[in-house]
Amino acid sequence: MRRMSVITMMVALGGPVMSQEDGAPLSAIDWLSQSVESAPTVAASRPQAVEPPITSTGTAPGVTVTPLEDTQSGPLGVLPSDVTGLPIGLWARSDESTLVSLIRAEQVETLPALQDLLVTLMLAVAEPPVGGSGDALFLTRADKLLDMGAIEAAQALLESGDLLDREVFRRWFDVSLLRGTESEACAMLEQQPTLAPTLMARVFCVARNGDWNAAALTLNTARALGDVTPDEEALLTRFLDPELAGEGEDLLPPSRPSPLVYRLKEAVGELMPTSGLPLAFAHADLRDTVAWRGQIEAAERLARHAALSENVLLSVYTARAPAASGGVWDRAAAIQDLEAALESEDDADLAQALQVAWAAMEDAGLQVPFARIYGEMLLSRRLDGPAAQLVYRIALLSPAYEAAARSHTPRSVAERIWRAVVTGEFADVEAKDAPSAAVLAGFQASSPSESLASAIEEGRVGEAVLRAIAAFQQGLDGDHQAVTDSIATLRAAGLDEIARRAALQYLILDART
Structure with missing residues (x-):
């Protein structure tokens, strides 16, 4: 059975998206729809149905709504401390506005180990900052998960809060659209008109609940009152009248489509490609109704940003036989050949298939998902020569990294450094370049920099970890001292395993020896 970490099983992460207009990072707050507003506009004009709305199921939506005052006074989150390894007071002694700024500034295009850590921070059950309401921090945590493409995690976090709060509901409504669970969201709107x-x-939602006549009358009333834009009117008209869907010219694509607009355009037969949309939208292309090539491209995009379980990626790759060659087809063929070689007893065939598959994964930036799938099982095969060296490298990027380090005799300076990172045995281990020197210094440092050490001592653990993630990113950009400080901070915060995994990925993914 394939192994998955707790975080990989629960959530997915992703990288930043770019505005089609100016190339600037597009955050969740920019693409979420304004699904609720401060005061109703057309709500009063909606006619009351004589009979209850028709629904697709007789069961009540599976959502529990808890008043805000009962939740925000205590810890909020999904993952408890015994899962995350983080204290429940990790935010409590920091200034809320500082935390909000740090979270918003975090780059999610980073090492998979740090992506996992950032998701863990966002999901951790934690008390709000002392002296603050915690509302802004809670919403910022949800927005970061949405930016990462972690829509299941975002939905779970939002449901741990107050869905009767408009800003919380706004995000939950859009996540429901992205996940295809809009029935619950629309049912809640019926129950909570405020x-x-x-x-x-x-x-x-009125149409989704089965009352198409009321939906059409609502739109006509809004049209008469001038409360609908031409673009909204055109899209909603086609949505409500199937005979108009697919007829005439396609509607102009919005520059920043919301999940609601995306679903409406899908309903009228004008499905938008997700490749240019925020990462969260790519989940829609994993459905069976999408062509296999589109499914592969979406799965690779999500997995590349740790926003998809590696087992789902594997299932997409092996769904059917490639019908062509080049690009995604070659990668699918390489994975299928490797799967076949693993079933055989021919080590020569396995060595060849492994080298081809690894090269394909390197080209696609999918080394870590690949290692999570195959690292442990490859250790059980006794390969020789270059294939054995490759297996060692792959296994160090997998959950079996410790077993790999202790069962392998290093044959190069780089391999000795990798083993020392895992085992903590640094005697007679010398750096071979600036990156490895930075890593070794981080593990041998007695404490992080004064400012980060003070943050941890004062109980501002979450703040210190956020700064450590940002510091490691500086290291990826060339600041080697920042790598040293980041590793030392993570270890001081009790996140030694994360520090080791991040260091291994930092050294191995760019290693050529």
Whole structure:
């Protein structure tokens, strides 16, 4: 059975998206729809149905709503301390605005180990900052998960808060659209009219609940009152009238489509490609209704940013026989050949298939997901020569990194350094370049820099860890001293395993010896 970490099983991470207009990072707050508003506009004009709305199921939505005052006074989150290894007070002694700024500034295009850590921080059950409401921090945590493409994690976090809060519900509504669970969101709007949905959300949900006549009347009333834009009117009209869907010219694509607009355009037969959309949208291309090539491209994009279980990536790669060659087809063929070689007893065939598959994964930037799938099982095969060296490298990027380090005799300076990082045995181990020197210094340092050491001593653990993640990113950009400080900080915060995994990925993914 394939092995997955707790975080990989629960969530997915992703990288930043770019605005089609200016190339600047596009955060979740930019692409989430304004599904609710401060005051209803067309809500009062909606006619009351004579009979209850028709639904697709007789069961009540599986959502528990807890008043805000009962939740924000205590810890909020999904993963308890015994899972995360982080104290429940990791935010409590920091200034809330500082935490918000640090989270928003975190780059998610980073090492997989640090991506996992950032997701863990966002999901950790933790008390709000002392002296602050915790509302802004909670929403910022959810937004960061959305930026990462971790839509299941974001949904779980939001449901741990107050769904009756408009800003919380707004995000939960859009995540429901992305996950295809909009029935629950629309049912909640029926039960909680004070959430004041916008016209588009109201029309969509009234129709989704089965009352198409009421939805059409709502739209007509808004049109008469001038409360709908031409673009909204055109899209909603096609949505409500199937005979108009697919007829005439396609509607102009919005520059920043929201999940609601995406679902509406899908419903009228104008499905938008997700390659240019925020990472979270790529989950829609994993459905069976999407061509296999599109599924592979979406799975690779998500897995590249640790936003998808590696087992899902494997299942997509092996779903059917490649019909062509080049690009995604060659990668699918390479994985399928490796799977076949693993089933055989021919080590020569396995060595050849492994080298081809690893080269394909390097080209796609999928080395770590590949290692998580195959690292441990490759250790059980006794390969020789270059193939054995490759297996060692792959296994060090997998959950079996400790077993790999202790069962392998280093044959190069680089391998001795990798083994020392895992075992903590640094005697007679010398650096071979600036990156390895920075890593060794981080593990041998007695404490991090004064400012980060003070943060940990004062109980500002979450703040210190956020700064350590940012510091490691500086190291990826060339600041080797920042790598040293980051590793020392992670270890001081009790995250020694994360420090080792990040260091191994930092050294191995760019290693050529």
